[in-house]
Amino acid sequence: MYPIVTAAEMRELDRAATEELGIPAIVLMENAGRAIAEEIAALSRRCGQGRNPEGGLAVSPGERPSGCFAEGSDAQGRTDADRAAKGGARSGGLTIRTEAAPGPVQPGAEYWIVLVGKGNNGGDGLVAARHLREAGFSVSLLYAAPPESLTGEAAVQRDIAAALGVPAAVYRGGGYDFTGCAGLVDALLGTGSSGAPRGLFAELIAAANASGLPIVAADIPSGLNADTGETHDPCIQAEVTVCLALLKRGLLQYPGSGAAGRVALRSIGIPADLALKQGLSVHWLAPAVLERRLGVDPGRRRAADGHKGTYGHVLVAAGSLPMSGAGLLCARAALRAGCGLVTWALPGRVLPSAVLAAPELMLADAGGSEAGEWTAESADRLLELAGTRDVLAVGPGIGRFPGGAQWLRRLWEEADVPLVVDADALNLLAEVSYAGWRRTRPVVLTPHPGEMARLAGIHTAEVQRDRIGLAIRYAAEHGVTLVLKGAHTVIAAPDGRAFVNTTGHPGMATGGAGDVLTGMIAGLLAQGLDGIQAAAFAVYLHGQAGERAAGRRHDPSSIVASDLIEAL
Ligand SMILES: NC(=O)C1=CN([C@@H]2O[C@H](COP(=O)(O)OP(=O)(O)OC[C@H]3O[C@@H](n4cnc5c(N)ncnc54)[C@H](OP(=O)(O)O)[C@@H]3O)[C@@H](O)[C@H]2O)[C@@H](O)CC1
Ligand SMILES: Nc1ncnc2c1ncn2[C@@H]1O[C@H](COP(=O)(O)OP(=O)(O)O)[C@@H](O)[C@H]1O
Ligand SMILES: [K+]
DSSP, X not given: OOBEEOHHHHHHHHHIIIIISOOOHHHHHHHHHHHHHHHHHHHHHHHGGGOOTTSSOOOOGGGXXXXXXXXSSBTTSOOHHHHHHTTSOOSOOEEOOOSSOSOSOOOOOOEEEEEEOSSHHHHXXXXXXXXXXXTTOEEEEEESSOGGGOOHHHHHHHHXXXXXXXXXXXXXXXXXXXXXXXXXXXXXXXXXXXXXXOHHHHHXXXXXXXXXXXXXXXXXXXXXXXXXXOBOSSOOOOSEEEEESSEEGGGSSTTHHHHHOEEEEEOOSOOHHHHHHTTOOEEEOOHHIIIIISOOOTTOOOOTTOOGGGGOEEEEEOOOGGGHHHHHHHHHHHHHTTOSEEEEEEOTTTHHHHTXXXXXXXXXXXXXXXXXXXXXXXXXXXXXXXXXXXEEEEOTTOOOOTTHHHHHHHHHHHOOSOEEEOHHHHHHHHTSOOTTOOOOSOEEEOOOHHHHHHHHTSOHHHHHHTHHHHHHHHXXXXXXXXXXXXSSOEEEOTTSOEEEOOOXXXXXXXXXXXXXXXXXXXXHHHTTOOHHHHHHHHHHHHHHHHHHHHHHSSSGGGOOHHHHHHTO
């Protein structure tokens, strides 16, 4: 069910399929090449109406969609047609095609060039060329290395293409004239590549990108690090990536996600059971994964005889005079996440201005300074309140104050409820070594990349270099559930499981959006979900709310955090 693999895990699975099950590698390659040809035909059909007078596909560079789609209708119920109607999905949602294949390759007269590398990725491209020709496309091959250097199944495909008389050339450097071509197939480098593209491969990638033609990448865009999502210079900027068998980590992490364009996940005949047996621990957060792997009810059915006590009581410790809104957003979001009751604890000086800000909230005076700031002494009051609540969310808008780290340690060790730690509370955590802090109940940390950098003691760029890898390591080492926020948020559990979310919208990059998420996680914890369930489901719903909020506004750039709460 939608595992996300490293190149090494994919190789091991390929090995098991061919050596243990005896599925011939040439069969897998045949399926891969056919799938690529089918996706090119589908792209050609989708773009047919927008075809430009020269015969190429009319795709403006600004319209490159950033989402992923794969076999069938969409995780969010959208179809490719819906996406096309919106001018390309920018939400980042994966579409999974559930039927076996989108039908035979449709006849077409376009001219496509397949860029062929010397490994199995090149072999996939050679098979695709054959299927495209069968369907009436005009195709030629451009080898990046002497065809004699191909081996194994790729060499078999090279010979078949030659026997069929598929026109072929060998790239010798100095650029290439792609005039008259409708699109390019990038079958240069796949999961077997290492380091930055070298020599003529690099030249050809640069020329392909410069052509402005739509590029369909086989498995991964050449130049992408399949594990981390880092893009080398150059890296293919694909319109569509036909990902073979299983999602590769690099396709779901930026900047790789951007280079991949839309991702079509296609089966190539490796049985799902085999992947299951590998015990893969990272998954794409699709509704089916939420339901079957995480045990969450995405329909959020409520008991007919439920009452507010059934759905739990959240305590939010958030907000101070200059940042009282952060607390309000967090507390309101907890309510919208469906918990029964929310108490918002805040410095007493600020409390009068919070009265009736949201009539559903209960307010509690947590003490604090004359200036409306938090003080270390407020820990006693918060612990007293937490004694009769189900969850404590702490951090948004609390600022810095003397004794803050000790204050947080008391909440961490003495509050006998699940804890969500965000924003300034994460910065307090980053100032100390909390390895020795005792805690038996779940704790969820929700850093954005900057906060994550402080927690891990590294630069933000290093956080972004391999978000999945870092999140998994940090959660396991510190015994926490970690939500590493940002486009394609990663949620990692202390037991090594991790999930990558693709709902969301760039319009969510607005102050307070994270405070809303913190409230939502707390609201779901209060309803009995465990740490990883609540974190993953909240991130998923939060992203969906962002997509809806974007849809409701004339310009998604004008989304504000309150819109997310209203879109829940
Ligand atoms: N059963 C299977 O396995 C299946 C695999 N499948 C497909 O195979 C792909 C993996 O194929 P793969 O392992 O052959 O590696 P691949 O990505 O083609 O490249 C290796 C070649 O590239 C070269 N090279 C490496 N780095 C380079 C660089 N930086 N710059 C320049 N060159 C570089 C390297 O040359 P060398 O460095 O050794 O001289 C070597 O010759 C996978 O993504 C999927 O598409 C599917 O067909 C389904 C079944
Ligand atoms: N480009 C994006 N695509 C999807 N989600 C995004 C994007 N940018 C931000 N978000 C989401 O918005 C939220 C922002 O949180 P955060 O940075 O903590 O904001 P704040 O501290 O202002 O509340 C996170 O959940 C993040 O994942
Ligand atoms: K490729």
